[in-house]
Amino acid sequence: MTKINIAPSILSADFGKLALEVAEVERSGADWLHVDVMDGHFVPNITFGPLVLEAVAPHTKLLLDVHLMIEHPERYIAAFAKAGANLITVHAEACVHLHSVIQQIKKLGVKAGVAINPATPALAVREVIEDLDLVLVMTVNPGFGGQAFIPGTLRKISQIAEWREQLGLTGLHIEVDGGITAATAPLVVEAGADVLVAGSAVFGREDRAEAIAEIRDSLK
């Protein structure tokens, strides 16, 4: 059976006590830590850059899963790798030379992912899928936490899972991001996702261990 990884997104954490928030979700059963970087151009919101990642990294052993929602990601990949990223995901929509950006990430010894927005077809990753460690299917429009899951994204998850199967890409992760709760988690896992980002569903709750356990229990 495929291991399902739960990746709390620090976008919904209290930034005033980030190290404590990260330590708490680690103790509470998180598998990865999802780090949302927004530049106010690719998406309307602004979050943080490599200096904040560098400050958080020593406080956790969780895999640092960096989601770059920025224009010209190629300009910042080296800085995020140096700051401690274990996996860097760029948006297909933000890369003119997607193949080259993926190679740039991998040359730094970091795992490489490509994200696609709800309106972007699965085909946007087809020509590079064999070079990837992860495909991120956005299940909301990127920019903000706490939005409702878009059900139409399920068929893209299934399509990518079908390519994973056909091509024998057993190590390829399919991650979903946006609106993941105990109600939507079974749908995305059924479609083929194995990394579930959860921001408000975890950090929006007083008891983070209970929140993570509820998502896990929904998959039984």
Ligand SMILES: O=C(CO)[C@H](O)[C@H](O)COP(=O)(O)O
């Ligand atoms: O990339 C993101 C937004 O662009 C976040 O990771 C995502 O929104 C998580 O938040 P929530 O689980 O509350 O929907």
Ligand SMILES: [Fe+2]
């Ligand atoms: Fe994200």
